[in-house]
Amino acid sequence: MFTFPICREINEEPAMKPETSFFRTESSRSLRWALGVVGATVLWVAAYAHLIEFADAVLGLIGLERATPLGEAVHFFFYDTPKVMLLLTGIVFIMGVIQTFFSPERTRAILSGKRTGAGNVLAATLGIVTPFCSCSAVPLFIGFLSAGVPLGVTFSFLISAPMVNEVALVLLFGMFGWKVAALYLGLGLLVAIFAGLVIGQMRMERHLEDWVLAIQARSAEGHESAGMSWVERGQAGLGHIREIVTKVWPYVVAGIALGAGIHGYVPEDFMASFMGKDVWWAVPAAVVLGVPMYTNAAGIIPVVEALIGKGAALGTVLAFMMSVIALSAPEMIILRKALRPRLIATFAGVVALGILLVGYVFNAVL
Amino acid sequence: MKTVKVLGPGCARCKALTEMVRQAALQAGVDIELEKIEDMAAIVSHGVMSTPGLVIDGKLVHSGSLPDAQKVVAWLLA
Numbered sequence: 137m138f139t140f141p142i143c144r145e146i147n148e149e150p151a152m153k154p155e156t157s158f159f160r161t162e163s164s165r166s167l168r169w170a171l172g173v174v175g176a177t178v179l180w181v182a183a184y185a186h187l188i189e190f191a192d193a194v195l196g197l198i199g200l201e202r203a204t205p206l207g208e209a210v211h212f213f214f215y216d217t218p219k220v221m222l223l224l225t226g227i228v229f230i231m232g233v234i235q236t237f238f239s240p241e242r243t244r245a246i247l248s249g250k251r252t253g254a255g256n257v258l259a260a261t262l263g264i265v266t267p268f269c270s271c272s273a274v275p276l277f278i279g280f281l282s283a284g285v286p287l288g289v290t291f292s293f294l295i296s297a298p299m300v301n302e303v304a305l306v307l308l309f310g311m312f313g314w315k316v317a318a319l320y321l322g323l324g325l326l327v328a329i330f331a332g333l334v335i336g337q338m339r340m341e342r343h344l345e346d347w348v349l350a351i352q353a354r355s356a357e358g359h360e361s362a363g364m365s366w367v368e369r370g371q372a373g374l375g376h377i378r379e380i381v382t383k384v385w386p387y388v389v390a391g392i393a394l395g396a397g398i399h400g401y402v403p404e405d406f407m408a409s410f411m412g413k414d415v416w417w418a419v420p421a422a423v424v425l426g427v428p429m430y431t432n433a434a435g436i437i438p439v440v441e442a443l444i445g446k447g448a449a450l451g452t453v454l455a456f457m458m459s460v461i462a463l464s465a466p467e468m469i470i471l472r473k474a475l476r477p478r479l480i481a482t483f484a485g486v487v488a489l490g491i492l493l494v495g496y497v498f499n500a501v502l
Numbered sequence: 503m504k505t506v507k508v509l510g511p512g513c514a515r516c517k518a519l520t521e522m523v524r525q526a527a528l529q530a531g532v533d534i535e536l537e538k539i540e541d542m543a544a545i546v547s548h549g550v551m552s553t554p555g556l557v558i559d560g561k562l563v564h565s566g567s568l569p570d571a572q573k574v575v576a577w578l579l580a
Binding site (some may be wrong): 239240241244267268269271272274275278279280282347351376387473474 | 511550551564566
């Protein structure tokens with residue numbers, strides 16, 4: 137999850153103001169929160185149910201017809217933007233609350249001493265729910281290793297955390313339905329597990345920088361994450377919305393605008409000619425193209441949707457998307473502080489190979 | 503006089519925390535010596551796994567997010 141343009145923390149988020157004077161007692165405060173959550177949910181559902189009407193109305197106001205390419209593009213934009221923003225806000229809040237249960241310290245405690253195999257599966261799974269920012273990738277990496285988490289297991293976590301993120305999942309769900317979302321989740325986990333196992337097998341510990349090996353990290357005393365009240369967890373959810381949505385929305389709008397252009401102007405089945413199922417080189421080309429590129433899930437998915445609408449094969453497009461999200465130049469540069477080039481190259485290579493396989497499997501199965 | 507260290511590789515949230523600590527110290531009327539630690543090895547040696555981290559008198563009190571401003575005041579007064 138979140139990792140963008142380098143780091144979640146690029147948008148600073150102001151401290152949450154304590155509102156103690158406003159709420160006289162703890163229980164009335166909880167009540168207000170419960171009512172607020174219910175009210176927001178009702179509004180959310182109502183808005184989500186009227187997306188098409190909204191886009192139609194906007195089109196009517198401008199005086200465009202859906203039959204024209206421009207009309208179709210504009211309709212796509214005004215349908216998708218509110219839809220994606222609604223989905224994003226909802227899921228980011230829920231994940232913000234869930235993440236209060238999984239601090240990196242806790243995840244490390246769960247993983248330490250786990251063996252290769254089961255450990256990789258667990259690490260990849262925890263990667264979904266543990267808050268992660270690529271600017272913390274190095275301390276996290278070292279924190280794991282120093283607590284006795286094997287190198288391969290650590291990598292499973294490090295691959296799964298950015299790739300299988302809540303934003304990608306919810307957008308895939310919103311646009312292609314639960315089957316595609318579930319496949320993405322399953323295959324993303326599989327790539328993370330497989331790549332971690334391979335890196336573990338290769339015994340690459342000597343390709344860590346010397347200072348990493350020398351360090352004996354003190355284990356942090358457990359602070360806070362335990363014993364939070366539900367109101368505090370809710371506040372964490374709101375903070376998460378502020379942090380992610382304020383950062384991600386320009387990408388979303390840009391992605392949707394690009395998607396809208398493709399949707400309105402690119403001829404049907406145009407993409408099929410070079411991103412279709414029968415083009416054997418399409419998957420490797422998508423991966424090679426995707427690795428140096430970097431944007432986040434929210435920006436790439438509207439493009440993905442538009443490409444698929446024009447006949448691109450799902451496996452090819454997902455391979456492209458995975459390589460864009462999971463492997464990025466900024467993260468490599470950050471990891472370079474702790475990892476020698478051979479290990480970084482192996483990491484990128486193994487993950488790219490995994491994504492390649494996923495692309496082919498997807499294209500063959502669907 | 504308390505020694506306060508903000509641990510973080512220079513991201514916006516780390517800067518925000520530094521500013522927050524400065525404000526909190528003024529508010530609490532506590533004299534502090536504020537140090538910003540950006541070296542990765544030093545950050546890690548404090549046991550921090552997600553930045554920013556806050557260390558007061560050698561003890562890690564918070565990591566991974568911006569803490570509540572009132573809490574920072576409380577930690578400084580403790």
